[in-house]
Amino acid sequence: MPHDHHDHDHLSPSGHPYRADDDTDLSYWQTMEIAVRELLVEKGITTPAEVADQIETMDARTPSNGAKVVARAWSDPEYHAALMKDASAATREMGFDIGPLKLIAVENTDDTHNMIVCTLCSCYPRNLLGLPPDWYKSRAYRSRTVREPRSVLAEFGVTLPENTTVRVHDSTADMRYIVIPKRPQGTENMSEDELAALVTRDSMIGTGVAKTP
Amino acid sequence: MLDPKNPARRWHDMGGDTAGPIPDMDAPGEDHDFSLWEKRVDALMIIGSAKGYFTVDGLRRVLEDMGEDAFEKMTYYERWIASINQNLIEGGAYTTADLAEKMAEVSARGKTYGDASAGS
Amino acid sequence: MTQVVRVKPMMPPGHVRTPIYLRGKIGTIERSLGEFPNPEDLAYGRPATAKTLHRVRFTMAEVWGAIAENPDDTLDAEIYEHWLEPADAT
Numbered sequence: 001m002p003h004d005h006h007d008h009d010h011l012s013p014s015g016h017p018y019r020a021d022d023d024t025d026l027s028y029w030q031t032m033e034i035a036v037r038e039l040l041v042e043k044g045i046t047t048p049a050e051v052a053d054q055i056e057t058m059d060a061r062t063p064s065n066g067a068k069v070v071a072r073a074w075s076d077p078e079y080h081a082a083l084m085k086d087a088s089a090a091t092r093e094m095g096f097d098i099g100p101l102k103l104i105a106v107e108n109t110d111d112t113h114n115m116i117v118c119t120l121c122s123c124y125p126r127n128l129l130g131l132p133p134d135w136y137k138s139r140a141y142r143s144r145t146v147r148e149p150r151s152v153l154a155e156f157g158v159t160l161p162e163n164t165t166v167r168v169h170d171s172t173a174d175m176r177y178i179v180i181p182k183r184p185q186g187t188e189n190m191s192e193d194e195l196a197a198l199v200t201r202d203s204m205i206g207t208g209v210a211k212t213p
Numbered sequence: 214m215l216d217p218k219n220p221a222r223r224w225h226d227m228g229g230d231t232a233g234p235i236p237d238m239d240a241p242g243e244d245h246d247f248s249l250w251e252k253r254v255d256a257l258m259i260i261g262s263a264k265g266y267f268t269v270d271g272l273r274r275v276l277e278d279m280g281e282d283a284f285e286k287m288t289y290y291e292r293w294i295a296s297i298n299q300n301l302i303e304g305g306a307y308t309t310a311d312l313a314e315k316m317a318e319v320s321a322r323g324k325t326y327g328d329a330s331a332g333s
Numbered sequence: 334m335t336q337v338v339r340v341k342p343m344m345p346p347g348h349v350r351t352p353i354y355l356r357g358k359i360g361t362i363e364r365s366l367g368e369f370p371n372p373e374d375l376a377y378g379r380p381a382t383a384k385t386l387h388r389v390r391f392t393m394a395e396v397w398g399a400i401a402e403n404p405d406d407t408l409d410a411e412i413y414e415h416w417l418e419p420a421d422a423t
Contacts, residue, residue, distance in 0.1 A: 026320065026329050029291040030250050034330045035315035036298050037253060039307045046260045054256035119228030119352050121273055131247065131255070135238045137289060143230035146354065148402045155235050166406040170228065172350050173386055173411035174369045207238075221344035222353050229354040229397070267378065274348040274376035303378060 057097065061130040065096050066178055067199035069128070070210075071192045073105075074183045087178065091128055101127035106169060107180040108206075113160050114167045115153070115206030116177045117145040123171035125178050129204060136205065146170055156207040179206040186213055224281035250326055251290040257297055267300035275299045336362050338389060339420040340412060348376035351416045355408075359420045360391035363409055371413065385414040 040046045069091055073080040083090040087103035103125055106114040118124065119142050124132035135141050145152050149166045153159070160166065169177050181203040187195060190213065202208030216222040247255070262268055275296035276283075283292055302309055322329045342357035350372050366388065370381030389412050394404035 024326070025324060026326050027291075029287070029294050030326045031316050031320050031329065032298055032312075033250050033254050033257070033294045034319045034326075035312055036294065036301065037257060038319070039311055039315055040257070040260070040301075043307055045264055045266070045306055046257075050260060051253060051256045054259050055252045058252065058255060058259075117228075119354075120226060120350060121276070133238070135235050138236050139227060139230075139284075140232040140235045143227045143232040144235075146228045146352075146408055147230075147397060147400075149406065150402055152235060156238060162403075166403065168406070168408045170352060170408065170410040172352060173372070173413065175366065175388075175411055219344070219353070221346065223346075226353045228352045268372075268375040270348065270372040270376035271378060277348060 058126075058130070060097075061127060063129050063199075063201035063204065064196070065091075066125070066129045066201075066204045067196040068192070069094060069096075069178070070180055070199045070204065071195035073180055074187075074195055075192050083180070096128060098127040101125060102175050103128065104175050104177050105180050106167065106177055108182045108209075110182070111163065112165050112167060113153075113206065114169060114177075114179045115145060115149050116169050116171065116179060117142060118171040119143070119146055120172060123176060125176040127176075128178065129201065133201070153207065156202065158207065158209060179204050181208075181210040184210050184212040223277060224284070225277045247290070250330075254290040254294045254297065258293060261297055261301055261304075261306070266304035266306050267297075271300045271303070272296050337420045338362060338387070338412075338417040340389070341416050341418055343416070347373070349373055349416075351412055352410065354396060355389075355391065355410055355412070358391055358395050360389040360395065363388040363390040366411065369413070371415075386411050387414065387417065388412075389417070 037046075037051060041048060069083065072094065073083045079090065082093070083105050084107065087105040088098065088101060090105075091098055091101075091103060106116075108114055116124075117136075122132055122137040122142070124136060126132065141152065146168055149168050150160065153166075171177060181199065183195075184198060187198065194213075198211040198213065200208050200211060203210045258269075258272060262272070272293070276292055279292060279295065283295070287295070298312065301307065302312070319329050322331070337359065338361070339359045340351060340355045340357060344353075344356070364387075366386040368383040369386045371384045372381075374381035388409055391408045391410075392404060393401040393406045393408060396408055
């Protein structure tokens with residue numbers, strides 16, 4: 001069926017194409033989503049604009065926000081200290097709308113590597129970094145990371161020296177975590193923007209390291 | 214599955230289990246954006262909890278009670294809308310009868326998500 | 334609260350946020366996070382009592398014993414006060 005006439009509807013506010021579900025058969029769960037949303041509007045609990053705004057807010061949350069935080073912490077010792085003391089306040093200070101997020105920053109050093117997991121569900125610092133990758137929510141990642149973090153890291157292509165201590169953080173309750181990756185060598189003269197480009201999503205979960213220039 | 218060594222262990226409490234390789238970390242499209250209906254489910258969770266109808270703990274409790282079969286066979290946001298709906302009914306946002314009537318109305322609108330959600 | 338703590342080996346049914354692999358294990362309080370409403374109440378839509386939440390650090394040797402991948406690596410988790418008991422004596 002030609003559907004060129006509504007192609008303009010296929011870009012989300014983040015500028016990415018939506019996955020094509022408008023043209024597939026309506027599922028039971030999609031029917032439920034429409035019904036729940038319309039009931040909440042009819043009962044005066046929300047409005048279509050509020051739903052659209054919330055989607056836009058969430059779409060604006062991406063790993064690049066976290067990368068800017070990391071780059072500033074690498075460049076500015078005072079900011080680094082503030083981030084380690086109260087990561088929620090420090091990210092808000094940079095202008096990020098993180099809602100009620102309670103964030104703790106954990107830092108990789110020459111002898112420590114941090115990794116984040118949620119074994120009970122899939123808690124993630126979504127209000128800063130956006131939605132988690134699918135593998136983060138997988139049974140394999142949730143099950144294995146607390147027991148064999150080095151083996152999991154190896155699957156991500158990260159091999160650590162024996163004498164590095166791995167610290168795994170299981171997000172079991174009200175806090176969320178961001179890893180501050182180690183600043184790569186050879187970046188002494190780089191600007192914050194250049195540094196931010198080296199900070200990957202996985203390096204802030206602890207399943208990766210920052211890119212080297 | 215019920216753990217024969219500890220029947221008190223619940224399926225979602227999976228830390229320490231052996232499991233296969235981490236799936237699809239480098240697969241093309243791993244970084245996919247979600248579809249509109251999935252983003253709307255996410256938004257309904259935030260709005261429903263911000264307005265005090267339920268908490269993230271209520272969301273999780275229903276997801277856990279839905280069981281392992283739902284975890285294996287439904288997608289992430291399918292499970293979420295099921296849990297959000299149950300929490301909203303428990304929280305008094307609308308009744309089961311309201312939902313039944315509305316779902317029938319929605320599915321009568323057309324065959325695709327685009328048709329059925331048009332105008333809303 | 335003492336610094337060395339054991340996670341109570343309770344096995345209640347229902348919604349709890351203490352992973353089973355940590356129950357009965359001994360760790361050290363890494364930091365305390367203040368009071369939070371008890372998720373065991375919130376999950377059922379009930380008025381929640383405030384509970385102090387602690388970050389507890391365990392060694393992999395303590396959690397997994399002989400099968401630990403690297404005994405000196407650590408595992409941190411947030412545990413509510415009513416799941417912890419002093420373990421200084423042991």
